[in-house]
Amino acid sequence: METTQRHGWISESNPRQESLFIAARAPLALLLCSTAIALPSSALAQSAPDQGETTTLQTIVIEGQGGDTTGSNDTVVAKRSATGSKTDTPILDQPASVSVITEDELERRNVQDVQQAVSYTSSVSVDQYGSDDRYDFFQIRGFDQTSLGTYRDGLPIPILGWTASRLEPYGLQRLEVLKGSTSTLFGLNGPGGLINAITKLPQDQAFGEVYTTFGGAHAEVGTDFGGPIGTSGEWSYRFTAIGQDASRSGDYSNDDRIYVAPAVTYSPDAATTFTLLADYNKRDGNTAYGFPAGVDIDPDTFLGEPSFNAFDTEEYNVGYLFDHKFDNGLSIRSNARYTHIDLDYRQVYGAQIDPTIDRTSFFVDGEVERFAIDNQLQYDASWNRIDSKTLVGVDYVHDTLGELALVGTADGIDIYNPVYCGRGCITLDPYLNHDIIQKRTGIYAQEELTLDDRWILTLGGRWDNVETEQKDRDTGARDENTDTAFTKRAGLTYKITDGLAVYGNYSESFQPLITSGQTFEPQEGTQYEVGVKYEPEQINALFTLALFDLKQTNVPSYVTPTTQRQIGEVRVRGVELEGKMALDDRMNLIAAYTYWDAEIEEDGLTGNAGNRPSNVPEHLASLWLDYTLPGDGARGDLTLGAGVRYVGSVYGDDANTVDVGSHTVFDAAINYEVAENVDLAVHATNLFDEKYVSTVYYGTAYYGDGRQILGTLKYSW
Structure with missing residues (x-):
């Protein structure tokens, strides 16, 4: 990989780094609410008894179709x-579209990360x-939402610079994907959409499970x-925990977790x-594993330095969810969270075909404080x-990022026969030592009017105020900026x-950019x-079809290695189809198809107008099916599952000179009920170990x- 200095920032030659650095200069997407009004759980119906009689009334449980908005669901729908x-x-x-x-x-x-969780979702790459x-x-509707588009329990968890952590999927009850411009309710974001992760919450009934997962270098x-x-x-609790000692497929990779x-x-x-x-x-x-383009090499090959290879994070969170309903139709809700993240990032990258060419060394010591x-x-x-x-609301986010970055060189390496030189061949020089403080305040309102239960x-509307301060720790220099915006949203459902509805909407997004x-x-x-x-009456299912036209203006583009012009405009038009079906107690089906017609309509002086944006596929498709063979007494239930995911070809650059082919991968799952409350499962991703290039940058x-194959033995009560 190569390193390019841009206005006092470092940009690794990593295909997604550009978006992260734009986000590092931008205020973050604000909050989305995940707390909701609970449905009534019981009702009583009985005529008045005669005086002196005692009558015991039967409790009638009323269950909301499809579950509530934060609880767990016992189906895929x-x-x-x-x-x-x-x-x-x-x-x-x-x-x-949700x-x-x-x-x-x-x-x-058996989802291992957020990427796997949403990989069978329409309009998500x-x-x-x-x-x-x-x-x-991840991209939503053709726009990169990695840095600004992730929320947890309605509150943002953006990537400001390099310092960020990943969600632990075992700690989640569900994920919700909202597609399209979201700023009217959620504040700063791109036009593609967002992912909201719902944390596991205490339940009214006692439950529990303990499990072990194993396979290859995974325990x-x-x-x-x-x-x-x-x-x-009045009181309930929940305790969730995992410990993992694992590696990924690449040599010297690591995936250890404590949650x-x-x-x-x-x-x-x-x-x-x-x-x-x-x-x-x-x-x-x-860290990232990259190879010189056009070289046929084992994807597991490691071309960095084992002694200088880490992306280690430590994160603490504490927060609350509060909901109170008055008798007169009034409700109040409040969600809050404090977050602290530490990052230790060490990497050597940029190996070339010529082993005499130096590689690049990179180090970051980062810290995030967020409320x-x-x-x-x-x-x-x-x-x-x-x-x-x-609905009316006020949200506030205070972010403080502190990062020390060092950059240097390491000796070159033979990519076909790597021999590592160790810490002694690595040099590091000061590059970046700064603090970024962002204060974001949003005031929003929304009205939902229903006529005759049909229309x-x-x-909705929202006003945002964003104050950003950048401070150089070494020189004391400061750069301050304030951005404000009012965004609107209008939608109509008939x-x-x-069980059948049509709808239309117009919405806006707002995303400030701060660059040194x-x-x-x-x-x-x-x-x-x-x-x-x-929603058909006969089966538990939900089918959706959407056509959309999104446009983002004021998109910056590089006209020289160190200079940008902000006259860019990107447009994505497309269609998405999705179906989720729990056909009966035995079969589940998830299907999705997406078509994106993406175009760079303006791009400064680079001559890319009319081209397709880099890394944006034209077609996405996926299908998952599982079926349960019921036990017969001597044998327990046996569930067989299989999935296929297709991602169309992309360009590795906005100039559309680098073609990256499409790929198709298969997943599979087997679950066997060994005994009552004991299950043994085997899950495989990329079952046939398809070797493919995801992008070139x-x-x-x-x-x-x-390919990854994992077995899980679980006991539940």
């Missing part, structure tokens, strides 16, 4: 979400950079248990819930044929029947979308992840 509107609303009623990956689906596919496993990389143990505390029903997450919920009555969440997440990971809070007030009312749901009009030495206008985006959603190729 979810029909409610708080992500699309920040209110507890059926997905069918929302004028936007996909939910339930806890049941996460377990069926993941793992663009193959063996680069420092972050969870893992974990547990998840909880339930009510005492007999009053511990306690949670306690206090609910003194049906109207009030307060949950305290905390977690410790330590990961010892690996985020989102406060909401909701009022529900009805007048004759009209139902109203009014649903959604109107329910043709109770240059002042840019914020990037702005717009979206027009129409779609159809269908400035002469460096990145291979996709190879």
